[in-house]
Structure formats: structure tokens, C-alpha cells
Amino acid sequence: MQRKQQEAGHSRKPNVIWIFGDQHRAQALSCNGDPNVRTPNIDNLALTGVNFVNAVSGFPLCCPFRGSMLTSRYPHSCVPGHEYQLPSEQQTIAHVFNDNGYDTAYFGKWHLDGFKENEGRAAMHIVPPDRRGGFHEWVGYENNNSQWDCWVHGGEGEHAFHYPLPGYETDELTNLFIDYIRKKGEALEADEEKPFFAVLSVQPPHNPYIAPEESRRRFNPAQIKLRPNVPPITNVQEKSQEDLAGYYAMIENLDWNVGRIKQILASTGLERNTHIIFFSDHGDLHGAHGQEKKTLPYEESIRIPFIISGEMSFYNGRKTGKSPAMMNHVDIAPTTLGLCGIEKPDWMEGTDFSSHRLSSRSMVNEPDSAFLQSPTARANVDKPWRGIVTKDGWKYTCFEGFSWMLFNLNDDPYELVNQAHNPQAVYAGKRKELQQRLMGWIDQTGDKFEVPYG
Template sequence: MSHTNKTDRPNVIWVFGDQHRAQALGCSGDPNVHTPNIDNLAASGVNFNRALSGFPLCCPTRGSLLTGRYPHRCVPGHEHRLPEGQPTIADVFNEEGYSTAYFGKWHLDGYQERNGRAAFHIIPPERRGGFRHWVGYENNNSPWDCWVHGGEGDGAFQYRLPGFETDELTNLLIEHIEERGAQRKSGSDQPFFAVLSVQPPHNPYMAPEAFRSKHTPGKVELRPNVPPIEGVRSQARNDLAGYYAMIENLDWNLGRIRDSLREADLDFNTHIVFFSDHGDLHGSHGQFNKTSPLEEAIRVPFIIGGERPFYGRKTGISPALLNHVDVAPTTLGLCGIQAPSWMDGTDYSSHRLPEQASVRQPDSAYLQSVIPTGHGHSVDKPWRGIVTNDGWKYVCFEGISWLMFNLNEDPYELVNMAHNSLYAGKRKELLGKLGDWIERTGDSFLLPAE
């Protein structure tokens, strides 16, 4: 495994929310939300404006984020456990001499919510992904009643956070940053990888009143693909008022994190990677929540930022189709660490670091729903699909085409060409690319004849 000199190696922080779609940012042009801290991160960093979540569902995406492996090879469905013995990005960082820490939502221990509230489920230390410091919870959908646990043996603990989840988990990360800063000043520091994983802006869509007071349903501007059905539009506006308030709260907390890095004198040596596990439909095409291959569900923010030393880092927009399996290899690449062979993804760190050699990028990104949840407002059949570099999307159920869009001219996916004989040749081409992905990744799925 190749790596840079261990002295003064860069730190990395992941900051990610749950169900935060790419479109819901000021820098993405959303008129409903103000995200100055995220926008500043993008302005001084690299904004991957075509990033996506290849399986728009919490557990499978989280498995892929930590392992760089596709869901059918790791966490194939909702409430499935991270496989025993599966190494993670934390294990790689540990081997490289990094301090590793995780704060917040885990959702990888396979706990079945029907057996009781997952917030009270204790995840044993050996199933915390190799992170040396871990304070988190399995799942929680109540941001003012968030219980965390950690430690082991006589040092084990569990308690309820005293305030709003995003604020309190950010406090824990800031304490960790302060500790790293103190170690640096004492000369006994080591590089660190830290993760902040918060449930908001996942439903229920509620936020502290200081943020909620800025948003009212009647003023929400809906996307053009939300149909003129009053029940759909009313629910979308009500949900989005809370959703945008939660995003602005997350943005405020990102600002607090950056302030703490400056105070700890760690800001010029720390990469901040801001993203989400998947998106949220919020009424687009009459649909809600996730598990759909439509743009609002699969597109996610993905920004690599941090202060720029005088020798420079690349800034601007990257059009790369960065997928969920690419997050771990890219993060390792930011620290000059080669991704292990068991990771499936691509290292896109060269889009930020001029000294990194560019790698051959796939011509498309692979989309999956391996095991459906059966939840309301979800797609109840398995599907597979691709998005191509030249702007096409194709998705199918087993044995039958479902969706085909030219995103270049139809970004809101209003014209489905999957069964239009005029585009039979293009459909055949996209089916061929999808078949290559299925074969290359060892997946199993019955494709349409053509």
C-alpha cells in the first residue's frame, strides 16, 4: 500500500446528513434555502455537481460509503447488517496511523425496528466498523429525543443528547477537534479521520424554531415536475418548510466546525467532505421519500473543501459521476493512501489535488435497488440502471424496461422514452452498458431482451 510521508499528513472530516438531495442548496440554485457555509465550502473547493447515490436507501448506501463496495456485495437492503469481518475505511486509516472517530447515525447493525425502538439498541464495539472512538446510535427519527452510546466494558455509556440532534452531535465533533488541536500544540498529534453523520434533514421534517421561523409552506417554490395535484403539492410544501429549515441548521453547524478547525490551527491541513447518503423526492412526479431512481432521490451534494494552502488545490465544478462506492477510495486518495483491492469504487481525489495522478473513470454510474423495503412511498420491485457521462439514464425492472431519459434536454424527467420505438437503438446501447455493469460487479439480475 503506497502512502505519503506520515509527518504532517492531512486530516479528513466527513459531514453528511440523511436524505439531503443535491438540488436543495443555495449553490445549486434552490430559491428556498440559504446555505452560506456549504456554498463557501463549494466556492473554495470542488463541487461534484453530478454526484449520486447508486442505491437511494439508508442502510445500503452507508455500507457502500464505509467499504467502497456495491450493495449486493455488502449491505443489500434495509436493516441488513454490515457483514462480519468486512473491513472498512476506518481499518485502512487505523493501519496508516490515523486516529479514527465516528459520531452519529450508524444504521448498519441489522436491527429490526419491529422489535422496538432502534435508538435504544446497543451496537457492540466489535460491530462499530473499526472506529477507535465511536459515539452513535443505530437509527432514530426523533431529533429532540436522540440517544447515543459508546465505550465498552466499565467505560460503556448511553445517554440522551440534551438538545437538537445536529447541534449536539456537532458539539461532540468540535470537542474531538479541540482535543486534536491540543495534541498538535503539544507535539504529540497524529492525523485524524472523523465522521459526523446526522439524521436531519430526514423526516420528520422539524427544526429549531430559529431556523423553522424562516420557512412557511405557502412560500415554498416547488420543482417543475411536482404535478398539479393539490394533495401532493400541499404535502410537499409542508414537508419542505421543515426540510429546508433542517438544512439551514446543518449549514450553520458546518460553519461551527470550520470555526473550530481555525481555532485549533487545523484548518489548512484538513479536508472537509460534505455529502449525503441519498436524496428525497418531495412530490416530484407525485412521489415522496426515496428508493426511486428519479433525480431528486439519487442526486446528492458532494463537495471536497477546506482552506487552501498557498501551493494550491483545484477548485471549481467537477462533472464526474461520483457514486456511493467512490467516496471511500476518494477520501483515502486525499491523504495519499491507495485504496485496497477489496474496494469497488474509483478514486476521484485528483479532481481536488493537482499532485494526484488522474485515473481512468467509468463512462457511467451503476444504479441498484437490490432488496426493496416494501415501505409506503417506495418502489416495491428490484431495479437496476445506469446514468451515463453523456447524460442518459436507463432503468429496468427484471425482464422489462422502465425508464429512459435524456437528462441533457430533460433534466426534470418529464419524457420517458423507455418504450418509444424511435429510441430502440439507444435503449439497446444502454442495456448493453448496464449488462456490462452487472457482469463486472458480479451482480445477478434478469435484463430485458432489448
């Protein structure tokens, strides 16, 4: 059996899986330097794969990111805000994989059917089969903010189902995902395997910051080390430490489940032919600059973990290490297709960065920056904004007609000194340069926004 599986790993089309949580900032991994959290399984993914250390969430909000993740379309032309519906006519990455002979499956949080929480509990909303992104198998929920009372649904007609998971969300969704992989392993052993693209989307570490006791007991809020940009205001620091204790516990629980997935891939022999992509939809501020949650363009909000790995790293031609590529939400689908040797369709707007993992893939003309946007106002900021972050470490954001932020992240990684209105030549010149580049992004993507100049 083992020899058959090893030979299949060389001869069959590669599989690929996505594993991602919600609101997991890039900084909150031990491999990325966080002293509070231990993530050995995710760290191993980084060590045997490629860690995209410049990855960002171009719109740090759940629904817009997910729309861009699946379609490689920017939010202003796809899912422009919270509780907006993915256009029914819009194809997704699942359709492309389907057309290339893959099985496709999605497990977990969806949040793309436009259900409004003020109309009831989203966990009770049934996403119609024709609005499930084209996945062959779909077991999920629209939205849910109660990790111990998570309901999932799927199927259609007489085969439709809707039931509460029996335990903690991340554990139970991982159980469903593992069952799917186990069946794929059985198909491989029977020489009946089709390549597959499978997604595991969990809500943790999104608030409320509740984790299983075995994960939570390690964290004492008073011992949480805060980032230097959390202001020395007692109530801000105490709230941040209390929330982070649960947040880190949720991340360690997610890491444990990543280990479980690695184990089932190994036991079925699928690990030798499966790419694993680990990421998040956006970050969480946790008191940075006195702010909470997301939607602001600060580093803790926009930076996401993004790792491409899998045991395929032991084959020749698999690159490892850290990549400086400016990975954005629209680049996830093209890059995933590229890992499987599938060219992106014309309607996808993002860049294929698979050459950073596979020597066999040709380098493309990569962007020198990532486009940031919030086309709709949100709780943390009451007006739309646009921005840009560059590979050489600069960030600029603005409201319509008015500059907002300018940071040199090389010298000021915690964004403590805003230079947006500093008249010194070095900052005034850089501001104009970034405004020009931002206007280029707006024109290139068909966006509409008045960028100040000068």
C-alpha cells in the first residue's frame, strides 16, 4: 500500500487544501515572533514550506476578503462590504477546479450570502445550493459567533441537513474535514482517486475569545506581553490582555487541529501529493493604537499569515524559506491554481505567486505593492479609505481628497509616528510617489476614488 501511495504521489495531479481561521493576525504565530503563543504544527508548515511574510488582507473585513479569496476580484467589483452577497453569476476558484477534473469541497464559515444579522441569527440561515460557490460538497454556515453552538447545513432536497455540531467549532469542523480526507485516502488505495481541492474555514480566533479549557488554562491575562503600540492606558491594556488570553488559546487549538490534519494526510499517503495553504482573512488589533478588531489599515489588522507547505517540500523543485512577495487577497486563487499547473482564467485579477514555491513555475511580472481599500464605512472608521503598502516597507492611506497615514515600516514597524503631513522633503516626496502609485492601482482595477496629490 505504501509503495502504491508513493508512486501515486509522483504521477497524479496534486491536491490542494486551504486551512484558515478568522481574524488571525500574522504576528500571532511563534514562527513569526510572537512570544505569547506556541504553534508548533503551523511553524513546521513554515519550515517545510514558504512563509509569505508580506501577505496582507487588502480589505481587512470578513465578507469582502472571502469574496476576493474565492474569485480573485477586488472588493469594489465583487463583495464591497459587510453582509453583501457574492454575485450569483460570479464564478469562483471551485468552478475552475471542477472544469479541470477535480473534486471540490468546502467546510465551515461562508459569510457570502448577504444575510443580515439584524434579521435573525445567521447560523439558522440556509445558503441555497446555487449560492455555495460551485463546490461539489459543501457543509457550512453563513455566520456564527458562538463557538460552542455552531450549526452547519448542506445538501439539497431530501438530502438536505441542518444540525448543531456536538463540540467546539474548530475541533468538530476538523473532524468533518478529516473524514473527507480519509475517504480520499480510501479512494487512492482503490485506484479510484480524483484530485481534490478542499477548504476548511473556521471562525476562531474571531471574537468572542472563547477556547476549550485545555487550551485556555495555559494563559494568564496578566502575563500576556503586549505589542509596543498598545498605549499605556489601564483599561485598554487590561482589556487587551484579557481578550488575548482567549485569542492565543484559540490559535493553539487551531494549531493542534492543523496537526491532526497533517496526521491524516500522512496515514492515508496523501501528504506526498497535497499542497497545504494556511492563512487568515484579516487580523485583529487587540489594543494596538487603542483600537480593537479590524477594518483599520494598521499592521495588526491587515497583515495575515500565509504559508504554502506540505510534505511535497521533500521533492526536488520545492522551495522553502521566506518570500517577500506582496501577496494580497486577490492572489490566493491564482496562486492555488498555479500550484496545480492550472492557468488562471481571464476574469481573475490577481497574480499567480506559485513560482515562489515551485521551481517549475515561471516567474511573472509581480506587483511591487499591494492595494488596500475599504469601499464602505465600518465601525472603527466612519468613511471609506484607500491605501497602498510597498515591498520596500512604506504604507500610505487616505480618505477622499485627504491624506491619512504615512509610515516607514522599516524604521517604524509599530507605526508610532504618522508622517502623512510632515513637510520634510523625504516624506513629502514619498507621499507624492505613493499617491501616484495608488492612483495607478485605482485606475488598473476600475475603482473610483479621489486620491489627494501633493
